[in-house]
Amino acid sequence: MMKKRILVLGAFLALLATLLSSCGAYAPKGEIAGPDGAEDQMNFAPDAPAEEVEAKPEASEAAGDDEGPRKILENSFVDAAVHPVSTFSTDVDTASYSLFRRLVQKGYTLEELKATAGGCLRTEEMVNYFSYTCPEPTEGIFGIKATVAPSPYNDTTLLMLTLATQKTESSKKNNLVFLIDVSGSMMSEDKLPLLKKAFSYLVGRLDGDDTVSIVTYSGKEEVVLDGCSGSKSERILQAVNGLSAGGSTNGEAGLKMAYRLVEAHYIPDGNNRIFLASDGDLNVGASSVEEVRELVSEKKKSGVYLSVLGFGEGNYRDDMMESIADNGNGVYHYVDSDAEAEKIFGEDLFANLYPVADDVKLQLTFRPEVVAQYRLVGYENRILSEEDFKDDQKDAGELGAGHCVTVFYELKLRERTEESAELPFAELAIRWKEPGETKSKEKSFTLEQELYTENPDEDFLFATAVVECSALLRDSAYKGNASFENIRARLAKLNLEKDFYKEQFAQLLDTLIKNSSPNEKFAAI
Template sequence: RTEEFINYFRYDYDRPESLDQPFTVNTDVAVSPWNADARLVRIGLAGYELPEQERPDANLVFLLDVSGSMGSADKLPLVKTAMRQLAGQLTEEDRVSIVVYAGAAGLVLEPTNDERKIRDALDQLDAGGSTAGGAGIELAYRVAEANRIEGGVNRVILATDGDFNVGTSDREALVELIEKKRESGVTLSVLGFGRGNLNDAMMEQVANNGNGNYSYIDSALEARKVLGDEMGATLFTIAKDVKIQVEFNPAVVSQYRLVGYENRVLREEDFDNDAVDAGDIGAGHQVTALYEVIPAGGEGWVPARRYEDMVDDRARELASEAAYVKLRYKR
């Protein structure tokens, strides 16, 4: 997805100094590198970076796919590498459990912060059997709820190639279950592994409905980035249902298009509707969006319209403004 390429990199955005205002909004404009008549408008949010001593305790349940499809080197072995990255960063108050699923689901590691126990449990895992993802998710949620930390992070982290053996009705039931559980405060993140039968769309949908995030891991380096360097942004939420709305001034911009984010677009009326779910942002997280715009009077992608030159006086008065960015979120 285009937006994943854009957001893969860290940008030198100004950062907020306290959680009183959890974001900064950073904007700039440049000539489009592929069309000299267009401009790129970059809008970047930067989240508050949570200091180590401020981060809440974590109750993490790893739900690991150990079915036969996970046997290749870029799947289960890489899952183990990713988890070892995390095991070395736990505090005394954190808890990690491991649930596995293949033909059946089972708890293989009771909640612990003992790095050695986590590594020993990982060493004993092998891939084999068919996939029964739904039963695994239900068990993982039960374990998360039984070990809930009030005021802490309670999250299920699913590691899989997404090759669930579930039909359409089961998939809808799965999404319904995940939506219901997020209301109780247990969220879901997804780590995708491998190629070939990778069910990318399914995994993104599951993470979106679970108020979590979805990351694709294809190397030990990427495992370190997601569960090491960016652990705060992956686990610790500073704002939920974050929505961005951009209005362009027709006196300055005649045409515009958002680059990527096709499956994240909200209807205009949903921006102010707090019942409509949107994305969550973690500590230190950045979100970048690019708009390609055609300056007023320039030749754009669609032919000229009969009334497009009839810009109202108010737009001309605000000609020093190209766009107006609105941000809405819940603490």
């Protein structure tokens, strides 16, 4: 049980399903010089352009192999008359934005970002890092907000959907296992030392009803703490702060031991969760993404959640970290700073700890009389088939207490007629399970044409600035007239001072422009 405190809604955010991520290790071929002149190991190819229109949306395939960078093909436009149904899983990961922030602050230029990390900067994770206003749920667990307005950077229309769960404080007891990578690759200051600070924020919020265990792994796994009361914060912190790095990385053995411990102290109707903290560089045991995915997928059936905290760079395995969290019914964060660690286990704590909805799926059925073509922006590795929506065996994303999830669709509308004017843009269905349940619930909403506006609110203007930025970072085939000049002009009209994170985003764009050479052209890149 957590010590009582007011939950501050921190936008947190990005939505999940079964496929792998958009990029691989920071290592391989064709390394480029980083901003300090040294060779930087990140080398992620930008996303490949997709076809202009496809008849039916399919789950995107991750390109590349285990030795090279991975990328995800962008979702293309779909003919609504041929295939009106779009289905995908929610995702509240935020790792991409934290990674983007770290690289910009280190001095990366736009071209370096596109060449090395473009496929790693997933649009949905960029957008969902931030909070947006959303009405409280009137019934059920979801509040819904929808806006339809002209795209600021394309000759299309954008549909923005925001879902929010109730910001309630949970009284559930916690059974937590900290699974900590102490291999040699974790030595640097931005890895194990920062990891220790991150866990200190969580430990300070536990009490006697909570149970904490610690497993470390390098060449071998070791149980450092077994079922310690959460009230013994000094003992827990002493165990964490006494860790040191060295050796190889047998993540498979560590994961198996962590699951044994969490099952040994399992709390019925409690919060049973593993926090894996690592750079994802597994080199002993199950080291391929697929092997780890299978291991975690099998274990999640026991009702245990597995969330992931990523640290560091150089040999960082984003694909591994995202896949572990996705298949472990957890959330993936990248910790780039002490401030981010405090955010994760401070204002976003309840959303990160307490699930309120499992296997959350969204399905939109567009009216072809109104919408000629549609394109889901981001969520490329969360795409589901139409049949998956009703399949309660099909895994999807978890949402915690106070989570906020935002989705964009790019639309090409038909000319309005007297008949079509009375029809909605689409029908939205949400399907989810309550934690511990096996049967899903479902709720539907109608997205009427009255949602359209030429004067969208600040949430829409800010979120589209993030989408536009992501299009430039990924060198999107659908970036249209996107430019940093447009983004900065739009942000300048908003009152960002009331939101530290949104104000920081505007500052990061200024930093990115300064990082880039005077000859680097930002407009219509």
